[in-house]
Amino acid sequence: MKVIGYSRQLSVRPGSDVDFFVSCDAESYHADIVRLVHGDTNPEGPGFKVTPVRTGIDSDFPGQVQRTYAGSHVLVEDHPLLRVATSFTLQAYIAPTTPRKGVQGLVTKWREGRQAGYGLFIGADGAVQLWLGDGSGAVQKVTAGKPLLEGTWYFVSASVDTAGALHLRQEPYVTPTNGRFTIASSLASTTAVVTEPVRVIPASDNGVPLVMAGYVEALTDEPIGVVVGGHYNGKLDRPRLHRGALTPEQTATQVEAPGGRTLVAAWNFQEEITSDGIRQTRHISDVSPHRLDGHALNVPTRAATGYNWQGREQNFVHAPEQYGAIHFHDDDLDDVRWRVSFTLRVPDELPSGLYAARLRADDDTGATGQNPGEDPELDTDYVPFYVRPRPGRENKICFLAPTASYIAYANDHVTLWTPIAQLFIARVPVLQQQNIVLSAHRELGLSTYDIHSDGSGVAYSTRLRPILNMRPGFRHWLSPSLWQFNADLYLIDWLIEKGYDFDVVTDQDLHHEGREVLDPYRVVITGSHPEYSSEQMLDALHSYLDTGGRLMYMGANGFYWVINFDPENQNVIEVRKGHGSQAWRARAGEYHLSFTGEYGTIWRFRGRAPQRLVGVGWASEGFDVSSYYLRTPDGRTGLASWMLEGIEPNERIGDFGLVGDGAAGLELDIYDASLGTPPETIIAATSQDHTDVVLEVLEEQYFPVPGTNGSQNPKVRADIVYFPTPEGGGVWSASSIAYCGSLSYNNYDNNVSRLTANVLNRFLSEGPAPLTM
Template sequence: MTDDLNRSKPKDSAPESKSPGRRDFMKASGAAGIMAAVGSRIFAGEAKAETAVVSSAAGNYWEQEDWRALPKRTILGYCWPWHARPGDTLDFKVSTYAGGPYEADLVRVIHGNIWPAQKMQKELELEAPFARQYPGRHQISAPGSCVEVPESRGLNNIKSFTVQSYVFPSLILKKGEKLHHYPDTYIGHEGLGIEETEEVIDEQTLVARWDEEAGTGWSLYLDRQGRPSFKIAGSNGKTHKIILGRPLLKKRWFLVAASYDADSGSLKISSEHIDGYFANEYAVRPQSATLALPAGAKPRQKGVLRFGATTGRKRGKYYRAPAQVLNGKLDSVRLTHGALSPKEVQEVSGLVVPKKRALKVIGFWDFGKDIGTTKVHDLSKNNLHGETINLPDRGVTGVRFDGSITEWTVKPDHYGACAFHDDDLYDAQWETDFSYKVPKGLPSGIYAVRLKHGDFIEHIPFFVAPPKGRTTSKAAYLVPTVSYSAYSNMDEHFSLNIPIARKQFDGSTKIEKDHFVHPSVAGLSPHEAAFYAKHRRELGGGVYRNHTGGGYHWHATQKVPNLNLKLAAGYTKLCMDTFLTDWFYAKGIEVDIITDDMMQAEGVDLLKNYNVILNGHHPEYYSSEMLDAVEGYLDQGGRWMYLGGNGYCWTTPFHPTLDGVVEVRKNVGGGLLFGGDYWGVQQAVNEYDGRDAGLWRSAHRPEQRTVGVGWVASPYSTQSVPYKRTEAAGDTRAAFIFAGVKGELLGSFGLSGNGAAGFEVDGASFDKGTPSHALIVARSTDFGKPWHFMLGGLEREEFAPRFAMPRADMTFFETSKGGAVFSVGSMSYIGSLSHAGYDNNISQITLNVLSRFMDKKPFRMPEG
């Protein structure tokens, strides 16, 4: 091993005699070895325990192990932000689900634990100023998206008024129908929703100034049967309702209007079906009704005005909880003085304020303006602008959509709707239990706050980078925090409408459709799955979640508890990536830790001073700014080690103003694979940046162009397989890769499917941008039966001959200015590093490449 693999001591670290280097922290004895800490001081505090803690629960796959012996979750927490540098402060927020206090301390994370029985978890206990016992308390969040218009004198002085909106309900249940969370259906099909239960849906609000605690105000809403309804209540607490006789149709546009006439003392409500895009459907008759009020009955005009929700419980310094949340879309919300006639309702439902009604207009809101922000514009002279709460979807098809375009950037008035959901959540807004200021001299690495509550142990991971502008190693491990966000709180039974090619016994290939449910993806034990099902609305999370009203989530947030960002969470995400950090420690290799979020903020400046950057097993989600940073680094002669699969795939813009939020819209397969329903393909432009959504290759930035390989298959159901050297492995340019490596088969072992190639795999494609001089030095052997996504919309049997068999291509190529890229094209690859005490051909290949990439000696481009 060269000296380049060892980190030089930071200038501001503790003296050598008091602070051993990270190489000395631990010595490994195999994948399940116990790590011992040496030395009397680690940084600013004493080393508490001379041995690391190793998980000791029982089991393997959940269907095979005695998971009932595992303790049930009684505590949950998260921190913000996820990453820090020395001097930064992280806030930790904790909730308990049983009585009693909890204990908190600090650990250095070395290795996660795929399944409890494997006893692989390694962590080093450290001193921290917050380490002590804390009283337990239950904290709640306030899910549900809406728009809020602040209280104003103009709103409070309203007498007679009319409120109206176009509405497109996505969840209306027939009488007696129940919601189901785990149906045997695909995304977007009927029946997706919350856990299977006797629960029925509640009222769903269109527009309201209704205070749930006081029981006063007014609300235009759909009742539990989906019937348009209007209610008012004054300070005397008496509520008066008017309800139409027929429910609205699900996923069709209606114009619903209601009025309160102070002069006549009456309520009126009406609904009208809008033909619009579905012009050939049977006609739905308009309906209306009037209710005479008793003397003195009038609504209380006080508080905020909301679209998509009423005003729920008070929450201290935070906004009041959204209640009675709509699952559906609104377009063209209007509020006017007086009880309008049907003709006047039509006149104010257009795109511009009609001059002859301008004096009557109180609010005239347009969701098509400032898409991608939290602002909702009022086009009236009153400037009653609103703000979105909890990330409702914008840039979605509205009542004026006619199918002529698919980009909201071209005709925003066709995308003038806002979609609300009762399970949307941006920030759980839990109170902070304690904070941690990262001390000067704390080595860059992956850490966690460990919580102990009864028999249950919880970890809240976070990532510590070196001081800004400094590097403490020539290599950096880029932690894929954006992908961690996307997978947060993944539905255990999230299902995909997957076209698969299944090899038959006669050698033919048959195209089938199937859905994928596998415990290794969500990584949740049945206990954890039950906990999630009970609390899913209040947890929020990422984009692998089904909305109550169908379809999948487009927004992923870090400001919520994350059941998947754990140290024992199956073969994906952080748990799997610790195979690489464990290998670093076993080999005594010093690396800095940096994150996607940091790269988004700092760009190529974060990367430029490192000789080599390493990716983990699944860096799937990338923004354009992140890709710019990677390509800019390579253009400057940087070296890149992509040690995973299914990376750099999806366009993933960051929210322009809200921290910790990204957007993912998937329109593969005409919108039906991931889009949630037909409208997926019609809404294939990102809200946050106005660019094409979906795969980066569809947005003209194929991953093959950057790292040489790209996602080709997802053979989840098969065992992983070894690679086999190709003829190109004998090229002198690749000699350094295989120095000291014997045999043709590479990685016929491993903890992710018993092989180095598998789970999701990438292949080279010179047509899609793999550099023409790239060497495919090894390729996975046959997976046996192909189970994979058929990319490019290949859903029909006649396209099967065009689809390549699943493969993982180990690829190497040089770049300009002396740089190089090494890609393995497999999510399972790093699961083979620790085999046989880290002494195996996959480990040797990785070490060979890292050693050469750390060397400043430039690579030479081959001559054409």
């Protein structure tokens, strides 16, 4: 892929601007705007559909490769007080997670190109080191000489005294709850105290900031400004800097009560914790009188247990002093920070919908175009964005785009990282061109289904980067066909082909603006997999339904994970996984969202199972082939006749489709009164004949026992349900991620299309939604 890009804005109104950022490894590229309609290249379906749109963007632009710098760290702006030389002390608690990966900065004022400054490091030998460089070629590196143990807290300090002696200490700090080990005689073998004469006076007036969790590799005129290398993997807690050499006893007193004439800075990461979470997520407070505050880049994990965590309190807002650590990773990312390449002013009369900037560059590699219909001599990328309607000119139908879920899956590497991927989906995963690019360019960031290079789970995901699996034409390894963003184009295509006028609103719009976003609409339609939801989203949907709204839930495994958005960057989401079916599990004491302080994991364990909202909830998954639905007893009565009109009583519903050859597949939801399915709910149809690859999800099981697969377990099914809501409203749920892939079969003339149209037409009517009792 010679050209890739992203946009600053995802959801905009006509008349607003959208900034696009492009990296192109060619002399030039062409950009224009298209409407995205159908993204499946399968020849059995309608095919790849994009419609060019006349805008102010239809031009050639010069190519420019834009670099991405992943890895989280803290920068403290250069200050005279940080320019220590002949006598100083550095100290901190550290819990390294990859101590043997190579050189890692801990607390440094080091300029690599000039070999100037000072700093505490983890060296190539896996031990703590103190570096001193005079900027003219003389460098002194003193090592503790004993490799650190992964996942263990250490108190580390280094001091230079006026007598010309250098002192370096590395001491394990182990309690029954604070780290990987509790009692182990081997911990003593990693204790080190080293004293050497000072041979180099550090040139700390080196023009660079102080860095935590890395060191300055270079200064650049790129938007990032400071290029940081040697990123640290692990936790850092209570770093301090003093002018003057402190004894071990004096450094110990500075941990919880920093002060005295020698104190330069005492950074306490818990200072930003409030009763509502960490509201200044990037701010790093210096509690000394000098206020040498820092700024965190690339969202390191906050609300992390510190060196003194006692295991009694699980919520960081209740014991902030025990959550004074930040967990840094060398592959964290919140924004690739590229230069703006061009800006679109959205035309005033552009209809609401899903659009993209189409980027096409000359391809001299011999590869072919990514999609049928594209010029095979051009390398093409699409950068999507949503256009909302003008206020007061809304249609009656709203497609609620589940963009938080798209961000959660953004750029996942699971098929390349997970040895059991083939077993999981019962076939060989097929990689797309985008997967290969992501494998080669890990700096483009991770999804919440990945783990960091140190084995910890990825809690944050950002939209401010090229998201190469959020593209039309992309076939996800997990699905027999499409997944997430591209799968939702099945629904958009069907609405257009059937002549429905509709608007698009994103779930992020709903989160930030509330229920009023939905007020103009008679019917709200979800995507196929609205898995990640915030409390604000759920509250808005509940309020909409309580006042007569009508909701069509077009998928499954929806409203499952608890997320929220970064208060300082609304393009970043956070999730803490655990207690459900998860790709990773949060560490003890770290299940609460740092942004808000609320309990994370799945909504079911917050008392808000999706059955309470849409009548069904996730119960099984399998990624081989899809199946079909048959009517239930409820579906054979007059209660369901309005939705099943034109479908024979014994007709298989959806025994066809572009996703696994059926409408019931991938992930399936079921009726469950014990979890809150309303008593008025009817089951119109339920799926049949799932294979043994389709398994019951973990949260439905108390013990791992045989009989959890499709041919033996009655919970392995999808239930099409309906129930009325107050003020004449109603909820209808398809309960399968594969459902929308069957809409276009036989030129859109099929029983899945008919069923969907029957429900939508009834929900659009002036009268109340049907009663069931």
